[in-house]
Amino acid sequence: MEDTIFALSSGAPPAAIGVIRISGPEAGDALAALAGDLPPARSPRVRTLRDCAGEPLDVALVLWFPGPATATGEDLAEIHCHGGRAVVAAIAAALGRLEGLREAEAGEFTRRAFSNGRIDLAEAEGLADLLAAETDLQRKGALLSAGGALSRQIESWREQILGLAASVEAVIDFADEEDVAGLPASFEGKIGDLAVEMRRIAGQPAAERLRDGIRVVLAGPPNAGKSSLFNALLADDAAIVTAEAGTTRDVLERPIAIGGVPFVLVDTAGIREEGTGMIEEIGIARARRAVDQGQIVLWLGEPGQAPAGSIQVNSKSDLESCPGAEGLKVSAVTGAGVGELLEHLVALGKEALPPVDQVGFNRRQTEWAVAAAEHLEAVDVAGDLLVIAENLRSARRALDRLVGRDSTEEMLDALFGRFCIGK
Numbered sequence: 001m002e003d004t005i006f007a008l009s010s011g012a013p014p015a016a017i018g019v020i021r022i023s024g025p026e027a028g029d030a031l032a033a034l035a036g037d038l039p040p041a042r043s044p045r046v047r048t049l050r051d052c053a054g055e056p057l058d059v060a061l062v063l064w065f066p067g068p069a070t071a072t073g074e075d076l077a078e079i080h081c082h083g084g085r086a087v088v089a090a091i092a093a094a095l096g097r098l099e100g101l102r103e104a105e106a107g108e109f110t111r112r113a114f115s116n117g118r119i120d121l122a123e124a125e126g127l128a129d130l131l132a133a134e135t136d137l138q139r140k141g142a143l144l145s146a147g148g149a150l151s152r153q154i155e156s157w158r159e160q161i162l163g164l165a166a167s168v169e170a171v172i173d174f175a176d177e178e179d180v181a182g183l184p185a186s187f188e189g190k191i192g193d194l195a196v197e198m199r200r201i202a203g204q205p206a207a208e209r210l211r212d213g214i215r216v217v218l219a220g221p222p223n224a225g226k227s228s229l230f231n232a233l234l235a236d237d238a239a240i241v242t243a244e245a246g247t248t249r250d251v252l253e254r255p256i257a258i259g260g261v262p263f264v265l266v267d268t269a270g271i272r273e274e275g276t277g278m279i280e281e282i283g284i285a286r287a288r289r290a291v292d293q294g295q296i297v298l299w300l301g302e303p304g305q306a307p308a309g310s311i312q313v314n315s316k317s318d319l320e321s322c323p324g325a326e327g328l329k330v331s332a333v334t335g336a337g338v339g340e341l342l343e344h345l346v347a348l349g350k351e352a353l354p355p356v357d358q359v360g361f362n363r364r365q366t367e368w369a370v371a372a373a374e375h376l377e378a379v380d381v382a383g384d385l386l387v388i389a390e391n392l393r394s395a396r397r398a399l400d401r402l403v404g405r406d407s408t409e410e411m412l413d414a415l416f417g418r419f420c421i422g423k
């Protein structure tokens with residue numbers, strides 16, 4: 001029998017209210033032990049909670065949800081207590097003393113919901129992203145997956161493939177008879193349309209881009225003003241700025257939402273042919289790596305030395321000596337051009353993000369969608385019917401993997417480890 005688990009599911013105390021959830025076969029008994037009785041199902045009741053010695057712990061709102069039609073698919077109880085540190089700790093201690101109860105691990109409630117078929121893997125992944133969402137775009141994108149829109153899309157594809165497979169089976173079954181009807185005329189078109197639709201969604205930027213933010217790397221020679229611009233864009237004194245060439249050595253990263261778009265600004269060491277020592281050499285190597293990993297690179301140096309695909313920025317535009325012909329003119333000192341640069345970043349950022357008003361895939365899901373499309377594209381309508389049937393089966397299996405039917409323990413550990421305790 002599964003353990004019964006409990007955890008504080010609301011934010012860290014102290015808070016106005018603390019919500020403690022209990023899930024598993026002993027949830028009802030545990031609630032009754034503290035509250036004196038089991039309240040009627042699905043109706044909130046106010047109860048004085050007491051420990052095993054009868055000492056009052058708190059007056060709380062309690063809820064009883066008998067399984068399996070619950071969030072976790074198990075018997076589930078909720079205690080809405082006062083959110084003080086000592087209150088929450090005392091109730092948790094009282095629960096921990098009950099037979100068969102233990103504290104939940106990170107993501108364990110959600111993992112049970114998945115194991116019990118209450119949500120599929122795509123919904124769980126969406127939920128993890130929703131909880132981590134810090135910007136409005138991230139919230140909107142995650143809400144679609146968490147709400148099951150992605151799962152419904154996959155289910156519709158599975159059904160279409162099942163329909164196509166049924167028409168292949170029908171032709172196979174009657175293959176011995178006289179005037180054999182072939183595959184329906186629409187068969188090839190339907191398969192093609194399905195593969196195109198899968199490729200279209202799989203071709204969008206991956207959901208991780210939205211979750212992790214777009215990396216904007218500031219690069220250029222020493223003293224170009226990278227750290228000054230980094231600070232100006234962040235409106236914060238995050239990086240050290242001095243007149244000494246080679247000030248920045250480490251790669252410095254700061255997440256920032258601009259116009260609702262999630263970015264990670266990256267400041268780097270000045271790149272020159274030879275650094276003045278080992279520390280700077282390492283810094284330069286790191287800077288080059290950061291440039292390779294950036295989705296947007298702002299180049300504050302000679303246009304001739306700019307990394308491929310970078311955006312030319314003319315820093316220190318307030319100075320007379322500033323050459324200024326090419327690129328965006330900015331001055332970290334006067335602030336001139338910083339607003340325009342931010343606007344430009346937002347416009348580029350929006351293009352680099354997946355659309356949040358329609359279903360999108362993360363990298364793992366993209367792999368399976370592409371695999372499914374490949375199996376459909378491999379169908380030769382003039383070829384062997386048994387081979388076609390196998391192609392369709394393989395496509396369907398790939399979609400099963402996408403929503404987590406037969407997923408590995410390792411993968412589930414990685415996913416549910418992303419959740420906090422109490423979720």
Ligand SMILES: Nc1nc2c(ncn2[C@@H]2O[C@H](COP(=O)(O)OP(=O)(O)OP(=O)(O)O)[C@@H](O)[C@H]2O)c(=O)[nH]1
Binds near residue numbers: 226227242247330334
């Ligand atoms: N006038 C003027 N000076 C600037 C501007 N931006 C930076 N500086 C000055 O240029 C010098 C170097 O600035 P940093 O921001 O440290 O340059 P960096 O590219 O980060 O330098 P390293 O980290 O050493 O590679 C400092 O003295 C800054 O005050 C600017 O827009 N206008």
Ligand SMILES: [K+]
Binds near residue numbers: 223241246
């Ligand atoms: K400097």
Ligand SMILES: [Mg+2]
Binds near residue numbers: 226228248268270
């Ligand atoms: Mg610097």
